[in-house]
Amino acid sequence: MSNKTTQAIGRFIFWSRWLQLPMYLGLIVALAIYSYKFFVMLSNLVVNLGAYGENDILLIVLALIDVVMIANLLVMVIIGGYEIFVSRLNIDDHPDQPEWLDHVDAGVLKIKLGMALVSISSIHLLRSFIDTKNLSEHTLKWEVIIHSILVLSVIFIALTDWLIQYKAAQLHKMKHGGH
Numbered sequence: 001m002s003n004k005t006t007q008a009i010g011r012f013i014f015w016s017r018w019l020q021l022p023m024y025l026g027l028i029v030a031l032a033i034y035s036y037k038f039f040v041m042l043s044n045l046v047v048n049l050g051a052y053g054e055n056d057i058l059l060i061v062l063a064l065i066d067v068v069m070i071a072n073l074l075v076m077v078i079i080g081g082y083e084i085f086v087s088r089l090n091i092d093d094h095p096d097q098p099e100w101l102d103h104v105d106a107g108v109l110k111i112k113l114g115m116a117l118v119s120i121s122s123i124h125l126l127r128s129f130i131d132t133k134n135l136s137e138h139t140l141k142w143e144v145i146i147h148s149i150l151v152l153s154v155i156f157i158a159l160t161d162w163l164i165q166y167k168a169a170q171l172h173k174m175k176h177g178g179h
Helices: 003-047 054-086 099-103 106-130 137-175
Strands: none
Touching (some): 054 099, 106 137
């Protein structure tokens, strides 16, 4: 294969990352839908406040927190994923740039996403524990099992990322004469 052909294939493969752009734009639409859902739930709470008991209010507030956590997850995937896999955002001087974006890489993003999923699962599990009268023991058991698996998965991902970073640092030291 000629050098020009190899270069053209390489440029095409590198360009293919832009095929993710419609997916990120679709996630922005999903974020808008969650924003709408949040305000519908909030307005329903405000309008019907007198009809709700303390437990009902707590469950609705936890549902609002759940929506916010999912929105945070979407923002992390949209901004972090785009920055890592598609193109730089070039917002270094923007006063609202998220702090975490300065040091995000694929490993950090996976851990942050995993932690967000555990947080969402925790809120959902708390809602289930508060509203146990409407859930079967079987359903509650499976929610606890799934949550536990998510927690263990995040721990495993974090340990794997730490090990990769540690090994990379060791190799760097060996290459550059460190001890």
